[in-house]
Amino acid sequence: xxxxxxxxFALIAVVASVLVVGQRNPMYxxxxxxxxxxxxxxxxxxxxxxxxxxTQIIIYAGAIMVLFLFVVMLLNVPREEPAGLAAAIGxxxxxxxxxxxxxxxxxxxxxxxRVGLAWFAQDPAATSVSSVAxxxxxxxxxxxxxxxxxxxxxxxAMIGAVVVARKER
Amino acid sequence: xxPLNHFLILSAVLFAIGTAGVFLRRNLITMLLxxxxxxxxxxxxxxxxxxxxxxxxxxxxVFFVMTVAAAEAAVGLALVIALFRHxxxxxxxxxxxxxx
Amino acid sequence: xxxxxxxxxxLGLIFVIFNMLxxxxxxxxxxxxxxxxxxxxxxxxxxxxxxxxxxxxxDVIKLMFKEQLRPKAADALLFAIAPVVSACAAFAAxxxxxxxxxTTLFGLLDEPIPLQVTDVNVAVLVIFAIASMGVYGIVLxxxxxxxxxxxxxxxxxxxxxxxxxxxxxxxxxxxxxxxGSLSLREIVLNQSGAWWGFIPKWYVFLxxxxxxxxxxxxxxxxxxxxxxxxEAEQELVAGYHTEYSSMSFALFFLAExxxxxxxxxxxxxxxxxxxxxxxxxxxLAWVWFLLKVFLILFFYVWMRWxxxxxxxxxxxxxxxxxxxxxxxxxxxGTAALVLxxx
Numbered sequence: 001x002x003x004x005x006x007x008x009f010a011l012i013a014v015v016a017s018v019l020v021v022g023q024r025n026p027m028y029x030x031x032x033x034x035x036x037x038x039x040x041x042x043x044x045x046x047x048x049x050x051x052x053x054x055t056q057i058i059i060y061a062g063a064i065m066v067l068f069l070f071v072v073m074l075l076n077v078p079r080e081e082p083a084g085l086a087a088a089i090g091x092x093x094x095x096x097x098x099x100x101x102x103x104x105x106x107x108x109x110x111x112x113x114r115v116g117l118a119w120f121a122q123d124p125a126a127t128s129v130s131s132v133a134x135x136x137x138x139x140x141x142x143x144x145x146x147x148x149x150x151x152x153x154x155x156x157a158m159i160g161a162v163v164v165a166r167k168e169r
Numbered sequence: 170x171x172p173l174n175h176f177l178i179l180s181a182v183l184f185a186i187g188t189a190g191v192f193l194r195r196n197l198i199t200m201l202l203x204x205x206x207x208x209x210x211x212x213x214x215x216x217x218x219x220x221x222x223x224x225x226x227x228x229x230x231v232f233f234v235m236t237v238a239a240a241e242a243a244v245g246l247a248l249v250i251a252l253f254r255h256x257x258x259x260x261x262x263x264x265x266x267x268x269x
Numbered sequence: 270x271x272x273x274x275x276x277x278x279x280l281g282l283i284f285v286i287f288n289m290l291x292x293x294x295x296x297x298x299x300x301x302x303x304x305x306x307x308x309x310x311x312x313x314x315x316x317x318x319x320x321x322x323x324x325x326x327x328d329v330i331k332l333m334f335k336e337q338l339r340p341k342a343a344d345a346l347l348f349a350i351a352p353v354v355s356a357c358a359a360f361a362a363x364x365x366x367x368x369x370x371x372t373t374l375f376g377l378l379d380e381p382i383p384l385q386v387t388d389v390n391v392a393v394l395v396i397f398a399i400a401s402m403g404v405y406g407i408v409l410x411x412x413x414x415x416x417x418x419x420x421x422x423x424x425x426x427x428x429x430x431x432x433x434x435x436x437x438x439x440x441x442x443x444x445x446x447x448x449g450s451l452s453l454r455e456i457v458l459n460q461s462g463a464w465w466g467f468i469p470k471w472y473v474f475l476x477x478x479x480x481x482x483x484x485x486x487x488x489x490x491x492x493x494x495x496x497x498x499x500e501a502e503q504e505l506v507a508g509y510h511t512e513y514s515s516m517s518f519a520l521f522f523l524a525e526x527x528x529x530x531x532x533x534x535x536x537x538x539x540x541x542x543x544x545x546x547x548x549x550x551x552x553l554a555w556v557w558f559l560l561k562v563f564l565i566l567f568f569y570v571w572m573r574w575x576x577x578x579x580x581x582x583x584x585x586x587x588x589x590x591x592x593x594x595x596x597x598x599x600x601x602g603t604a605a606l607v608l609x610x611x
Contacts, residue, residue, distance in 0.1 A: 006171045010179045017183055017206050021190035026198050027347065027412065033202055034405070040209055043179075046171070047220045052228045054394040056212075059235045062401030064205070064242045066408070066431060071246045072198060073412055073424065075253050097192035105185025112174045112181065132391060132451055134225045135232070143229055150236045157240030161247035167254075 006046055012039040026072050030065055037061040051132045176217035183210035197249045197259045201242065208238045290363055294526035295325035297566060304570045335515040340415055347413035352520035355406025359527035362399040365392040366534045367454045369544050369555040392453040393441050396535055400437070400490060403528065404430050407492075410521070425581055426492055432588040433489035433496075439596035440483035443603040444472055444539045453535075457543030473540040475606070478599045480540045484568075485592060487532035489584070491525060494573035498581045533565035534558075541565075 016036035020029045037060045044053035139147055183206060190203030212231045219227015249259070256263050299314070299322055306313025314321030339348055389395055404427050411423015448456040462470045473480045489496040537543055537558060546557030579587065 003171055006175065010175075013179070014182055014186070017186045017190075020202055020206065021186060021194060021199070026196065027344070029199055029202055031347075031409075033205065036206070037209065040213060043176070043213060044216055047176070047216050049216050049220065049228050050389060050391045051394070052212075052216055052231050054391050054398050055232065055235060057398035058394065058401055059239055060205075060209070062398060062404070063431070064239050066401075066404055066427065067242060067246055068198065068202065069405075069408055070424070070427070071250060073408075073420070075250065075259070095192075098189045101185050101188035101192060104188065105181055108181035108185075109178050112177050131225060131228070135228055138225055138229055139232070143233075146233055150233055154236060154240050157243050161243040164244065165247035165250045 002046060006043070009039045009042040009046070012036070013043070027069075030068050030072060033068075034061050034065050037065070049131065051135055173217060173221045177214060180210045180214040180217070183207075183213070195260050195262060197252070197261055198246075200261070201245050201249070204245075205238065205242065208234060286363065287360065290360060290527050290530065291523070293530050294523050295329070297526045297529065297570075298325040298328065298522075300566070301570050301573075304567070305574045308571070308574045329519060332515055332519045337515040337517065342415045344413040344415070347409050349517075351406050351410035351413060352517040352524070353406075354409060355403060355524035356520045356527075358399050358403040358406060359524040359531065362396050362403075362531045363527070363534065365389055365395050365453060366531070366538060367457060367543065368534070368558040369552075390450070390452045393445060393451045393456075393539075396531070397434075397438055397441065400528075400531075401431075401434060403524070406521075406524065425498060429492070429496065429498070429581075429584060429588070430490055432585060433486045433592070436482055436588065436592045436596040437486035437490060439593070439600050440479050440486060441539070443476060443479045443596075443600045446600075446603050446607055447472060447475060453538045453543075457538050457545065460542040461545050469542055469545065471540060471542040476540070476599065476603060478595065479603065480536075482592060482596045482599060483536060483540070484565075486596075487536065488569065488572065489588065491528045491532055493525075493529065493569060495576040495579050496584055497573075498578060498584060529566060529569055530562065533562045533569070536565055537561040 013036050016032045016039065020032045020036065023029065023032075037056060041053040041056045041061075044050070044056060187203045187205075187207035187210060190206065191200050194200055194203065212234055215227045215230050215234070217227070219225065219230075252264060253259060302324065303313040303321065314324040317323040317327050339345065407430070408423050408427045411419040411421075411426075414420070444456065445451055448459045450456060450459075456472075460469070460471050464470060468474065488494075541561045543561075544554040544558040546554065546560075549556055
């Protein structure tokens with residue numbers, strides 16, 4: 001049952017990501033990426049991380065993608081000119097880059113499949129305490145500096161985004 | 170039971186798709202979307218290995234990665250808007266002012 | 270596969286909950302028109318069925334017979350998906366809401382099942398997540414209709430929903446701090462008992478400000494008056510669902526009413542003690558739940574037909590400059606209260 005769920009979510013994530021990269025309408029790209037994020041959230045639930053799954057939906061699919069959607073609608077990005085695959089792909093150096101990235105993927109997959117099976121520990125103690133309580137405790141004790149620094153980072157990003165996107169007067 | 174390296178392989182595939190997307194697409198918004206795909210692949214790796222090691226640190230790092238990704242997406246999209254206002258196009262090849 | 274009574278009970282429960290949601294949306298249509306009528310000193314629908322109770326069914330049948338139009342320049346796929354996304358998000362959010370104690374269905378089952386679809390231990394966040402998914406139905410509807418009224422209404426509605434989500438989340442966070450758990454079932458169970466014998470230990474007494482923030486944010490989240498500028502009949506034709514007809518329109522309305530029911534149900538679970546109540550026995554506790562939910566829904570309808578509508582900039586200003594600071598102060602106050610009570 002779990003294996004079936006894993007393959008289903010993995011298939012949705014990969015197909016949606018390929019379509020995000022592959023098809024030309026930017027609105028559809030954003031929607032497909034949301035689907036991919038949903039599939040990843042399902043995978044997080046399979047990994048005993050319900051808090052991360054829900055946070056993924058709230059932050060990524062619910063906020064960041066809405067931002068992308070707003071920008072796509074605001075700029076009224078037209079569907080890319082169907083000028084053929086060659087023009088859409090770009091100059092030769094970029095084609096080399098794309099081929100290299102595919103090679104990277106193939107190499108990592110090959111390396112990982114030779115590692116041998118490493119099974120997850122079936123640890124009943126890990127899931128007995130609510131993982132949210134564990135995350136909260138760790139965040140506010142061991143990682144409190146990073147937490148506070150992130151809040152300042154978000155503030156800076158907010159101000160920066162407003163300033164950069166402002167109309168020149 | 171799904172072994173760990175299934176998750177790692179999936180993450181590697183997603184990362185490669187994201188990287189290919191950044192190289193292949195000539196549209197600023199789609200490039201930013203590909204960067205988000207890459208970040209998500211990394212998140213998946215963190216959570217999977219965190220679960221394998223039995224700690225909650227994987228999820229904490231993912232929490233921070235998500236926050237930083239949100240900040241980066243916001244600033245990146247603001248830049249895209251500003252650039253679009255200048256040149257009316259989203260093709261990165263049109264912004265060649267700093268090229269030699 | 271042999272017949273497993275547990276699974277059958279669960280499936281039956283899901284079926285019952287789904288139908289109850291649809292029926293409550295229909296009931297809301299009737300209640301809205303009746304309450305509106307009495308507020309406006311007239312009688313409302315009273316021809317179809319006793320006191321007009323069959324009016325919503327007549328409306329649905331009429332809508333089913335209308336022609337399904339689509340503007341030629343509309344994006345076909347997104348135009349078709351948008352109402353589905355809205356409706357799915359509305360129904361999915363109800364899946365974690367508990368409305369009764371564990372029951373064995375009068376001894377038919379071996380183990381008790383809780384009266385909800387599923388009990389996740391991050392239930393409050395799940396509701397928040399699915400509520401933020403509801404924005405997409407509206408945005409897609411506005412964009413794909415390829416019409417200026419729709420687009421404006423959709424953008425305004427999306428911006429409003431996102432702005433008020435912050436206050437919504439902060440009000441939720443304050444209750445989570447008090448209860449010490451994210452599971453709705455545990456939050457309700459923490460509210461059992463009474464002080465001095467007759468004041469029930471509901472969180473609305475510990476957090477009146479939080480309740481106010483939650484209700485206001487909930488009204489804004491569901492695009493209801495006085496925050497219903499995106500659907501303002503007088504200004505925007507009909508906002509984001511201008512170009513929709515027949516069953517797609519019905520789906521949007523269903524989604525809106527089910528969202529209202531969900532917000533009311535979450536408010537009762539968090540602040541009004543869920544299914545807890547004095548007189549009724551345990552297996553009838555869901556009656557209390559229904560009573561409380563419909564009390565809140567009555568307030569919703571009452572507000573719509575009494576208060577004037579906020580202008581859009583007033584709406585956004587209120588959300589960011591007033592409600593958000595109040596919600597943050599409420600959170601700080603609750604934190605102080607929790608520390609003091611330790």
